[in-house]
Amino acid sequence: xxxxxxxxxxxxxxxxxxxxxxxxxxxxxxxxxxxxxxxxxxxxxxxxxxxxxxxxxxxxxxxxxxxxxxxxxxxxxxxxxxxxxxxxxxxxxxxxxxxxxxxxxxxxxxxxxxxxxxxxxxxxxxxxxxxxxxxxxxxxxxxxxxxxxxxxxxxxxxxxxxxxxxxxxxxxxxxxxxxxxxxxxxxxxxxxxxxxxxxxxxxxxxxxxxxxxxxxxxxxxxxxxxxxxxxxxxxxxxxxxxxxxxxxxxxxxxxxxxxxxxxxxxxxxxxxxxxxxxxxxxxxxxxxxxxxxxxxxxxxxxxxxxxxxxxxxxxxxxxxxxxxxxxxxxxxxxxxxxxxxxxxxxxxxxxxxxxxxxxxxxxxxxxxxxx
Ligand SMILES: *Cc1c(COP(=O)(O)O)cnc(C)c1O
Numbered sequence: 001x002x003x004x005x006x007x008x009x010x011x012x013x014x015x016x017x018x019x020x021x022x023x024x025x026x027x028x029x030x031x032x033x034x035x036x037x038x039x040x041x042x043x044x045x046x047x048x049x050x051x052x053x054x055x056x057x058x059x060x061x062x063x064x065x066x067x068x069x070x071x072x073x074x075x076x077x078x079x080x081x082x083x084x085x086x087x088x089x090x091x092x093x094x095x096x097x098x099x100x101x102x103x104x105x106x107x108x109x110x111x112x113x114x115x116x117x118x119x120x121x122x123x124x125x126x127x128x129x130x131x132x133x134x135x136x137x138x139x140x141x142x143x144x145x146x147x148x149x150x151x152x153x154x155x156x157x158x159x160x161x162x163x164x165x166x167x168x169x170x171x172x173x174x175x176x177x178x179x180x181x182x183x184x185x186x187x188x189x190x191x192x193x194x195x196x197x198x199x200x201x202x203x204x205x206x207x208x209x210x211x212x213x214x215x216x217x218x219x220x221x222x223x224x225x226x227x228x229x230x231x232x233x234x235x236x237x238x239x240x241x242x243x244x245x246x247x248x249x250x251x252x253x254x255x256x257x258x259x260x261x262x263x264x265x266x267x268x269x270x271x272x273x274x275x276x277x278x279x280x281x282x283x284x285x286x287x288x289x290x291x292x293x294x295x296x297x298x299x300x301x302x303x304x305x306x307x308x309x310x311x312x313x314x315x316x317x318x319x320x321x322x323x324x325x326x327x328x329x330x331x332x333x334x335x336x337x338x339x340x341x342x343x344x345x346x347x348x349x350x351x352x353x354x355x356x357x358x359x360x361x362x363x364x365x366x367x368x369x370x371x
Contacts (some may be wrong), residue, residue: 001304001305001355001358002305003305003306003307004305004306004307004346004351004355004358004359005307005346006307006308006309006344006346006347007186007346007347007348008348008350008351009185009186009190009348011348011350012250012348012349012350015350016242016243016246019242020239020242023238023239023241023242024235024238024239026238027234027235027238028235032234033233033234033235034231034233034234035231035232035233035234036234037234038234038235038237038238038241039057039231039232039233039234039237041237041241042057042232042237042238042240042241042244043055043056043057043197043237045241045244046197046199046240046244047199049164049244049247050171050173050174050199051171051174052173052174052199052200052201053200053201053203053206054198054199054200054201054202054203054206055197055198055199056197056198056200056206056209056210056213057195057196057197057231057232057237058195058196058197058198058213058230058231058232059194059195059196059213059229059230059231059232060182060183060184060194060195060196060230061089061158061160061180061181061182061183061184061187061196062089062092062093062182062196063196063213063228063230064180064181064182064196064197064198065089065090065093065130065156065158065180066093066096066097066228066230067198067209067212067213067228067230068156068177068178068180068198068209069093069094069097069099069128069156070097070212071205071208071209071212072127072128072154072156072177072205074094074097074098074099074127074128074154075097075098075099076098076099077099077125078098078099078100078125078126078127078128079099079100079102079123079125079126079127080094080097080099080100080101080102080126080127080128080129080130081102081103081104081118081121081122081126081128081129081130082094082101082102082103082104082113082129082130082131082132082316083103083104083106083112083113083130083131083132083134083316084103084104084105084106084113084315084316084317084332084334084335085106085111085132085134085312085315085316085335085338085339086132086134086158086312086316087160087311087312088316088319088321089158089160089182090130090132090158090316091103091130091316091322092321094130099127100125101322101325102121102126103121103316103317103322103325103327103332104117104118104120104121105117105331105332105333105334105335106332106334106335106338107140107334108334108337108338109275110134110137110139110140110275110277111134111135111137111288111338111342112131112132112133112134112137112138112139112140113129113131113132113139113144114334115140115143115144115147118144118147119147122147122151122153126151126153127153127154128153128154128155128156129144129147129148129153129154129155129156130156130157130158131144131155131156131157131158131176132157132158132160132161133157133158133159133161133162133165133172134161134162135161135274135282135284135285135286135287135288135311136161136162136165136188136254136282136283136284136285136286137162137165137274137276137277137280137282137283138162138165138166138167138172138277138280138282139167140277141167141168141170141172141175142167142168144175145175145176148176154176154177155175155176155177156176156177156178156179156180157172157173157175157176157178157179157180158180159172159173159179159180159181160180160181160182160184160187161187161188161285161286162188162283162285163181163187163188163189163247163251163283164188164247164248164251164281164283165280165281165282165283166280166281167277167279167280168279168280169279173199174199174201177200177202177205178198178199178200178202178205178209179198179199179200180196180197180198181196181197181198181199182195182196183195183196183197183236183240187285188247188250188251188254188283188285189240189243189244189247190243191236191239191240192235192236192239193233193235193236194236195232195233195236195237195240196230196232197232211224211225211227212225212227212228213227213228213229213230213231214227214229214230214231215227215228215229249349250349251283253349253350254283254284254285254347254348254349255281255282255283255284257284257287257347257349257351257356258274258282258284258287258347260353260356260357261273261287261345261347261356261359261360262274264356264357264360265289265360265363268363268364268367269367270291270292270293270367271289271290271291271297271363271367272289272290272291273289274287274288274289284347286309286311286344286347287344287345287346287347288311288342288343288344288345289342289343289345290338290341290342290343291341291343292341294310294340294341294342294343296366297343297363297366298310298343300362300366301359301362301363301366304362306346306358306359306362307346308343308344308345308346309343309344310342310343310344311342311344312339313339314339315332315335315336315338315339316335317331317332317335318332318336318339345359346359
């Protein structure tokens with residue numbers, strides 16, 4: 001058996017090589033490097049697939065979140081609530097905008113922010129909540145939306161891991177005031193470099209975000225405000241437009257692979273397979289199991305040529321970056337337990353059936369042989 005990586009971006013490139021190579025060459029021939037018609041075309045295509053009025057492209061997913069916060073006027077004196085379990089991009093943008101990060105614990109079964117914990121953290125200074133559809137699965141949007149509406153708080157969705165995931169049939173990224181997307185190469189829809197986008201139905205906000213992302217100017221020299229430089233480049237847009245045609249197919253493949261894992265791993269004592277929230281379409285950016293003997297299992301799989309990952313080994317409140325908040329494990333007991341047990345198994349659309357069976361066999365062997 002060849003080594004099995006956690007993700008294999010080359011396999012996907014090989015499957016669409018001609019189209020991608022053509023798209024890249026065309027952009028270069030036309031020197032449409034920054035913004036330009038390929039970026040406009042991708043924005044239009046992405047917005048249409050979501051049935052949303054505005055898509056604002058930008059440099060990456062972190063910028064997408066930052067641009068939303070800044071364009072909502074969130075800054076010094078404000079608080080923004082977010083989940084204890086995510087990548088640091090979700091929370092660092094809050095601080096960079098000038099506001100205070102307030103963490104809330106997760107739902108242990110689904111790893112997304114716990115609505116009950118949100119309510120406990122709301123103060124008169126709370127201006128927004130950034131929820132994360134972690135690993136490809138929607139947060140509990142019905143309750144969260146109610147909480148936001150009741151308290152007059154902006155709902156911002158971090159959809160970096162959940163392109164085209166749904167909750168009660170509605171696509172994530174369309175529940176709140178704005179949805180932020182990353183097209184980092186390893187995401188479900190990935191560029192060949194950094195890229196990001198924001199979706200919103202709010203036309204006035206869309207204009208403010210477009211302006212802020214581009215030096216505070218909509219035209220060439222009309223700088224109404226100071227902004228930042230966060231643009232998608234033409235090569236990434238052209239690549240993403242090609243890949244967008246395949247996203248349904250790739251999502252389906254991820255879901256099928258996850259099903260195979262579920263079947264193979266369902267009766268192993270010592271691990272827990274991921275649970276899918278009812279009424280959702282999980283798009284399996286990551287296939288995350290729980291295991292108390294994680295380190296041993298990881299090492300065992302690695303010696304058998306199987307790469308795994310941990311997303312993420314330290315929950316956000318416990319990172320050095322947030323030491324100043326003075327949190328202890330009991331403040332976020334579910335995120336703390338999860339950080340020591342979660343394990344991401346290889347998953348990508350091109351991963352073949354026999355590899356999944358092989359990985360599963362090795363996991364069974366680990367638990368049988370050592371019990
Ligand atoms: C990847 C990711 C981001 C940041 O996206 P970049 O494009 O890398 O800036 C934000 N939030 C989550 C949950 C992510 O996984």
